Amino acid sequence: MKKIAVVGSGFSGVVIAQKLAEEGYSVEVFEQRFHIGGNSYSYRDEESGVMIHKYGPHIFHTDNENAWNFMTKHTQMMPYVNRVKSTVNGQVYSLPINLHTINQFFQKALSPKEAKAFIESLSDKSIEEPRNFEEQALKFIGKDLYEAFFKGYTIKQWGLDPKELPASILKRLPVRFNYDDNYFAHKFQGMPKNGYTEVFEKALDHQNITLHFNRVFKREECTNYDHVFYSGALDAYFDYKLGRLDYRTLDFKMQREEGDFQGTAVMNYGDTNIPFTRISEHKHFAPWEEHDKTVYFEEYSRECGSDDIPYYPIRLTGKQLLLKEYIELAEMEKNITFVGRLGTYRYLDMDVTIKEAFDVADKFLTLKESETMTTFVVDPLA
Template structure:
């Protein structure tokens, strides 16, 4: 039940994906209520009416808060192209510097002026007191954990699992078709350079009691070296535990021997990615899938949706010995 590689809360609007995962594990109701420590105070995320009123010392109604943020926002930015411009155009400088600037610098290892505006479009601003971090119809946590769920998915007579086995291109000679979910640049042994990834370090510690009163506490100040602290007993509120297992999470550049967690996708990465995509499209008998294979930030539900679609695309073609493309997602290089 401890999320060793960071917290994973399942959330989706895709009914078929929700039905699929519940076929291997019962998902218990769970609402992700994230808090953040900034400038010596604790606030709720995403930014909502309580956050706005607490931060500015106001008692706004929803319409008043909306009008207030309209005045705070930088309306001179009409077409934001960077993370910082997007934040300033949405919430203004005060909220941006308190909740986004320092956290983003730690998370991505670069200035928000170098990150695309699209990253921030995933974060809503609410003018009510709803502190549910996600807005999807289906949300929950697997009752017995993801390890048990994945174990049941793999418990099938057609599946053989080989651990600690490095895939090499020469291995495909023994396969009808390869679905490759490792790093796309790694597939080509990084011959033309390495794409940029971020990796994470987790510092585990124990606490006798309740350490922070919530599952996830972000740290928005740049002076805090970690991005967040997770307290894992709060991810399964249907259980009771006296002690706590907690992790401090640190983000840094991914080296050759590190686990790549998520792609950076800056301009220089996109140029190299386009090169690897062109090489991949010349490969035969290989389809690149997943977060690393397509070099995109994907949530769990999107990954599962694409896997189901890939299987449906492949199976009739396999029976007819038809062609399978290298990528089902043509927007990979965008």
């Protein structure tokens, strides 16, 4: 059997490991943490009985049937609709901005057509081609909604003035002119009944898969395998020889209470005088369960240090040169494929990660004996 190394046991690594193991390959999975699942790891809190998303909320949503089928193959998916709220200036509103948000915020009773015309009247028509995030928002929705729901939250989340962020971040008009407060618009939406960890455990339960925990995979070990699938940080693979790529990391402050703290799973805080970006109350991610106690987390975003867990890549134009240099180094490697959020330095939803992992595994299985495969799934600079 050919020997395969998979670095990381998040969705990228687990999908690839399972697929190749089923095809007869001998797969070793290296995980530097004490658990599988990457940032999607979940566990049952002993004191409250609540299922906790250790690294922040993960709601599964997709239009990709293969990604949904992967989940339902390994767990029972329960119906779940993500209804996000936002506290601004002492008032609670629904997100994404919808007809109820507009009417409540401006103290009106507009119809959909009236609301469209009203928002259009608020937009900054002096901006023809938005140059940054702020201008894009002002062109779309005007000053009042932008400052209430986007400006402060964005400053706290990214540690940057919105004028420094590219306009492409805000790609679509973030407004619905009906009363739909479902945060996502995908065909399949849900939560794993027994948490995400069950998915990873079942996917890795194969005689051809060997797991190594608390184990950092070194570049020089690649020669021990016929091929390596690397979902760790791209710059870490090269021991940061060119410098570190920029990430934001998150800190979570856990709180416990009796009963119900906020009555919803996610509450955003757009005011800059409140240091955290949102509070997530995890028992509301499993509405089919009942708990007398509750656990909630204040979420703080900051610059990622050398000992922190990287969450969000900061893909600013000024940093693209360093990324390009790392990509050039990666393309010189042999028999290795860089995958996932960290390996390709992109923010990826879970379903996209699953889809791309299947694509990578399928491509690998079609390679001829003499071919090597060193590739990014898509152009990381796009």
